[in-house]
Amino acid sequence: MVILLILLLLPIAFFLPCGAWAGEIIGGQEAKPHSRPYMAYLEIQRKGKMYICGGFLVSENFVLTAAHCKGDEITVYLGAHNIKQQEQSQQKISVDHQIIHPKYNKKTLNNDIMLLQLEERAKLNRWVDTITLPRANETVKPGTMCSVAGWGNTRTECLLFPDTLQEVDVVVMKDAECPKKRKGPYHNYNASTMMCVGDPAQCKDSSQGDSGGPLVCGKTAQGIVSWGPCRAPGVYTRVSTFIRWIEKTMRKLQP
Numbered sequence: 503m504v505i506l507l508i509l510l511l512l513p514i515a516f517f518l519p520c521g522a523w524a525g526e527i528i529g530g531q532e533a534k535p536h537s538r539p540y541m542a543y544l545e546i547q548r549k550g551k552m553y554i555c556g557g558f559l560v561s562e563n564f565v566l567t568a569a570h571c572k573g574d575e576i577t578v579y580l581g582a583h584n585i586k587q588q589e590q591s592q593q594k595i596s597v598d599h600q601i602i603h604p605k606y607n608k609k610t611l612n613n614d615i616m617l618l619q620l621e622e623r624a625k626l627n628r629w630v631d632t633i634t635l636p637r638a639n640e641t642v643k644p645g646t647m648c649s650v651a652g653w654g655n656t657r658t659e660c661l662l663f664p665d666t667l668q669e670v671d672v673v674v675m676k677d678a679e680c681p682k683k684r685k686g687p688y689h690n691y692n693a694s695t696m697m698c699v700g701d702p703a704q705c706k707d708s709s710q711g712d713s714g715g716p717l718v719c720g721k722t723a724q725g726i727v728s729w730g731p732c733r734a735p736g737v738y739t740r741v742s743t744f745i746r747w748i749e750k751t752m753r754k755l756q757p
Contacts, residue, residue, distance in 0.1 A: 548572075557715065563622070563623045566716075567615075573600075580595065593625060609690075612695055615726060615739050636723070639743065640742040642674050645673065647674075649670065650672055654712035675735045679735050698736075702735060712727045714726060725741060
């Protein structure tokens with residue numbers, strides 16, 4: 503894994519501690535076009551600069567992503583495969599409200615989760631659809647094979663951002679593989695709110711520019727690309743921990 507989001511060419515991760523990233527697909531391949539209709543591409547304006555993140559559609563007017571993807575303005579693209587083309591399938595929708603989890607910690611990236619309320623409802627079709635969320639406090643067994651996708655960097659030695667959606671399979675690890683050693687890369691790891699994902703023996707990972715995208719296990723979004731060192735395993739927000747907050751927030755904001 504590499505550093506944090508991207509400002510088209512510059513990573514926002516420079517604002518994190520050295521060696522940390524918050525969200526690229528390494529060791530993967532191009533996804534079958536529109537095989538992941540829940541995927542969202544986020545174009546983020548922050549202090550006059552542009553960054554990108556991933557996200558995923560959880561209802562017609564809500565996208566889930568990482569809290570560190572917050573910006574002054576966010577535009578969501580749904581139904582995209584080649585983000586550099588104006589595809590017939592794409593829906594471009596502005597974000598009305600950015601709702602960060604009230605206990606989000608910028609320094610540790612604990613509770614790194616945010617709901618985006620769209621200005622208008624997405625039109626669900628074969629290119630744009632929602633993804634299922636897990637049950638509250640549901641756990642994923644270590645050894646489970648999941649997948650992650652995004653438009654982030656695809657190289658470890660240089661910056662190379664693809665036009666098309668990339669994907670890779672990753673394995674869920676035991677929490678002990680992300681040890682909370684005082685001076686280690688995982689000293690901020692919290693097993694109750696985070697997941698340890700990615701076999702360090704395999705060069706397969708998510709990273710720069712993929713922040714906020716879903717970790718999909720089966721047909722369920724179990725995690726959110728969050729942070730990690732420059733190699734697997736990486737750390738994902740554990741979605742099941744926040745189900746009650748997600749449901750409560752969406753009910754409160756529904757028109």
